[in-house]
Amino acid sequence: MSTPKTLYDKIWNDHLVSENEDGTSIIYIDRHLVHEVTSPQAFEGLKIANRSVRKPNFTLATADHNIPTTNRDEGISDPESKLQVDTLEENCKEHGITFLSMSDKRQGIVHIIGPEQGFTQPGMTIVCGDSHTSTHGAFGALAWGIGTSEVEHVLATQTLVQTKAKNMQINIQGELPLGVTAKDIVLKIIQTIGTAGGTGYVIEYTGDAIKSLTMEGRMTVCNMSIEAGARAGLISPDEKTIEYLEGRPFSPAENEYQSASDYWLSLASDEGAAYDKTVNIDASDIIPQVTWGTSPEDVVSIDGLVPNPDDESDETKKKSMIRALEYMGLVPNTPLKEVKVDKVFIGSCTNGRIEDLRAASKIAKDRKVADHVNAIIVPGSGLVKQQAEEEGLDKIFIESGFEWREPGCSMCLAMNADKLKPQERCASTSNRNFEGRQGRGGRTHLMSPAMAAAAAINGKLSDCREI
Amino acid sequence: MEKFKKIESNAIPLPMVNVDTDMIIPKQFLKTIKRTGLGKNLFYELRYDEKDAPIDSFVLNQDKYKDSQILITGKNFGCGSSREHAPWSILDYGIKCIIASSFADIFYNNCFKNGILPIKLDESEVTKLQKAAENSLSFTIDLENQKISYFDKNINHEVNFELDKAKKTSLLEGLDDIGLTLAKVNHISDFENKQKSRTPWLYSQQIK
Numbered sequence: 001m002s003t004p005k006t007l008y009d010k011i012w013n014d015h016l017v018s019e020n021e022d023g024t025s026i027i028y029i030d031r032h033l034v035h036e037v038t039s040p041q042a043f044e045g046l047k048i049a050n051r052s053v054r055k056p057n058f059t060l061a062t063a064d065h066n067i068p069t070t071n072r073d074e075g076i077s078d079p080e081s082k083l084q085v086d087t088l089e090e091n092c093k094e095h096g097i098t099f100l101s102m103s104d105k106r107q108g109i110v111h112i113i114g115p116e117q118g119f120t121q122p123g124m125t126i127v128c129g130d131s132h133t134s135t136h137g138a139f140g141a142l143a144w145g146i147g148t149s150e151v152e153h154v155l156a157t158q159t160l161v162q163t164k165a166k167n168m169q170i171n172i173q174g175e176l177p178l179g180v181t182a183k184d185i186v187l188k189i190i191q192t193i194g195t196a197g198g199t200g201y202v203i204e205y206t207g208d209a210i211k212s213l214t215m216e217g218r219m220t221v222c223n224m225s226i227e228a229g230a231r232a233g234l235i236s237p238d239e240k241t242i243e244y245l246e247g248r249p250f251s252p253a254e255n256e257y258q259s260a261s262d263y264w265l266s267l268a269s270d271e272g273a274a275y276d277k278t279v280n281i282d283a284s285d286i287i288p289q290v291t292w293g294t295s296p297e298d299v300v301s302i303d304g305l306v307p308n309p310d311d312e313s314d315e316t317k318k319k320s321m322i323r324a325l326e327y328m329g330l331v332p333n334t335p336l337k338e339v340k341v342d343k344v345f346i347g348s349c350t351n352g353r354i355e356d357l358r359a360a361s362k363i364a365k366d367r368k369v370a371d372h373v374n375a376i377i378v379p380g381s382g383l384v385k386q387q388a389e390e391e392g393l394d395k396i397f398i399e400s401g402f403e404w405r406e407p408g409c410s411m412c413l414a415m416n417a418d419k420l421k422p423q424e425r426c427a428s429t430s431n432r433n434f435e436g437r438q439g440r441g442g443r444t445h446l447m448s449p450a451m452a453a454a455a456a457i458n459g460k461l462s463d464c465r466e467i
Numbered sequence: 468m469e470k471f472k473k474i475e476s477n478a479i480p481l482p483m484v485n486v487d488t489d490m491i492i493p494k495q496f497l498k499t500i501k502r503t504g505l506g507k508n509l510f511y512e513l514r515y516d517e518k519d520a521p522i523d524s525f526v527l528n529q530d531k532y533k534d535s536q537i538l539i540t541g542k543n544f545g546c547g548s549s550r551e552h553a554p555w556s557i558l559d560y561g562i563k564c565i566i567a568s569s570f571a572d573i574f575y576n577n578c579f580k581n582g583i584l585p586i587k588l589d590e591s592e593v594t595k596l597q598k599a600a601e602n603s604l605s606f607t608i609d610l611e612n613q614k615i616s617y618f619d620k621n622i623n624h625e626v627n628f629e630l631d632k633a634k635k636t637s638l639l640e641g642l643d644d645i646g647l648t649l650a651k652v653n654h655i656s657d658f659e660n661k662q663k664s665r666t667p668w669l670y671s672q673q674i675k
Contacts, residue, residue, distance in 0.1 A: 014662075017651075017654050017655055017658045018651060018654040020633070022632055022633035022636065023631075023632070023633060024633050026648060026651065026654065026655070028655070028658050028659075028662065030669055037497050037498075037550070038549065038550065038551065040500035041500065041501065041502050041551075044500070049645070049646075051645070051649075054655075057672075065497075066498065078498075080498035080499070081498055083498075083500065084498055084500060087500050119672075121669075123666070124669070129549055129551075130548070130549055131547065131548045131549040131573060133549075145548075145549035145573055146549060146573070146576075147549055147550070147551035147554075147573060147576065147577035147580060148502075148551040149551060149577065149580035149581070149644070150576075150580070152645065153644055153645050153648065156645050156648075156649065157645060157648045157649060157652075157655060158655065158659075159648055159655055161644060161647075161648060163631070163633075195485060195543060195546055196485075196542065196543040196546070196569055196571070199543070199569060199570075199571065199572055200572065226573075229543070229546070229571065229572070230572075231572050231573060250672050252668035252671070252672070253668070253671065256667065256668040256671065259668075260666070260668045263666060295485050316484055316541070317484075320483070320484055320485070413489075413494050413548075414494060415494045415495070415497065415498070422517070432487075432489070432547060434487045434489045434490065434547060435487075435489070435490060435512065436489055436490070436493055436512050437489050440493075440512055440517070441517075
């Protein structure tokens with residue numbers, strides 16, 4: 001019998017084009033997602049070197065980072081943003097790449113539309129010039145973020161030169177308590193291993209609590225692998241994966257679906273496969289999580305207190321805690337539930353899917369957003385928006401006092417008009433609480449959609465289970 | 468890409484941990500369709516106040532570090548997004564070598580694509596170099612021999628560093644990665660034929 005292999009080993013072996021003399025490998029890339037911010041210089045590079053795109057039909061492009069979430073029919077008013085989006089459209093036209101424009105209802109955040117269209121499939125290698133490409137690992141696809149030079153490399157060769165990473169298993173055993181979600185799991189993971197804990201690794205998430213998640217929840221977990229330092233996160237494909245993909249526009253045709261499904265299931269990590277490192281976390285210990293600082297590892301449970309730097313013995317950590325608390329405008333030992341918020345953002349590639357909007361709407365239903373809070377809902381794609389409207393979620397949100405927006409990355413990185421003012425505090429379902437991330441001087445607390453909705457209603461950080 | 472040559476310069480000390488890509492180059496500067504011109508906005512929010520005036524206390528605004536080609540910083544440098552605008556802005560400013568105890572993966576990789584040498588050293592070693600940088604001593608970075616050297620009170624200090632062989636060659640020779648891969652295009656075509664027979668649905672996928 002052959003040595004048991006992990007999912008990562010199997011995908012790596014199945015994409016090995018050749019091994020170079022210097023120890024690196026050429027890895028085939030099955031699918032490439034492209035957006036406006038990290039691609040113009042890559043296309044320019046191709047032009048200068050007189051190179052073409054090797055596999056235009058393995059490439060899918062959309063505009064998401066830089067587009068407005070209001071008054072779409074007026075186009076993009078910011079000239080620089082407009083130039084970037086127009087440049088992408090022209091480049092796609094020139095090279096025969098499918099481009100989902102702002103007016104296409106399938107448009108959305110690149111990591112939401114890949115799975116939604118069935119463009120993302122188990123066993124694939126998928127890359128994009130965006131660090132949250134790890135999202136697609138939820139399907140058992142090896143997916144990671146790359147820089148613009150590598151975007152150009154993939155466009156020209158449909159391959160990348162890689163060195164195999166180490167493999168980490170994060171095992172979430174047991175049952176998740178009521179009201180605790182995928183976002184709480186991943187925040188707990190980042191708190192446990194730290195933002196550099198996964199550096200040099202591909203993480204595979206295993207255990208009953210991971211298996212019990214929907215595909216949407218699995219995407220939330222894999223999405224934030226990069227916040228734990230890992231370029232890619234993986235979950236072995238199972239029946240849920242197969243069921244999710246059936247009948248989607250890019251999914252294998254009916255006559256090929258059975259053989260595709262058999263192959264997908266065969267990719268799951270073998271019993272007894274070896275990992276370089278294993279971390280165990282008990283799901284039943286997790287309660288809703290929020291961040292207090294300016295790094296995604298600055299996580300506490302909602303029933304906790306703002307931490308005190310005096311309790312930290314490591315001098316460097318202590319210094320960065322003091323800086324973070326000052327930036328966040330927080331006093332040590334304050335109960336989290338007493339922290340008032342000004343804005344609420346529900347959306348992003350982490351939590352902009354239909355399940356996320358449903359969870360937020362349950363909290364919002366028949367309640368009102370606090371008077372001093374401005375809360376916006378930004379669906380992850382046009383199709384998520386349409387589905388939510390069919391289910392009447394938009395009405396629930398609007399009646400509660402939330403704004404119902406057009407799809408895009410929006411206030412997750414604040415490249416468009418959606419941003420925080422200095423010192424404004426935001427309950428956000430996005431993935432990064434870095435200084436200035438949501439606007440210069442803005443203060444971000446990361447949490448799940450239900451938690452963010454609860455913060456909107458109460459006007460302060462709240463436990464969604466107590467509403 | 469330009470070949471990486473020996474560097475002689477003083478070094479900018481930036482003793483902060485987890486410096487993220489939003490700090491290196493904030494999002495408002497990502498709207499460009501060029502690779503150049505980002506240096507003036509490197510570390511924008513640390514470097515300029517809300518009225519765009521330089522913040523005197525920030526290290527990049529101090530005259531003695533104006534022409535430095537080396538940055539010495541804290542662990543997990545470059546965490547966050549995959550934006551290559553981060554190394555572009557560093558290079559455009561004139562920095563060609565970054566020393567830290569660890570780097571985020573994507574950023575680390577992006578450096579080599581732009582002729583920047585990121586050097587990983589033990590934390591205690593980085594702390595010593597930080598001190599020397601604060602005293603504005605001159606460093607020599609010799610990639611060929613994988614050695615950092617500097618004089619302190621007439622004593623020559625030498626620090627060796629490790630580096631993957633392929634990455635070293637790529638920097639020293641300023642290689643065109645895409646050209647090298649395209650030289651193996653037959654392997655790529657062979658792989659595609661093999662894959663097409665094994666997993667045919669990957670090749671019949673069409674937009675409906």
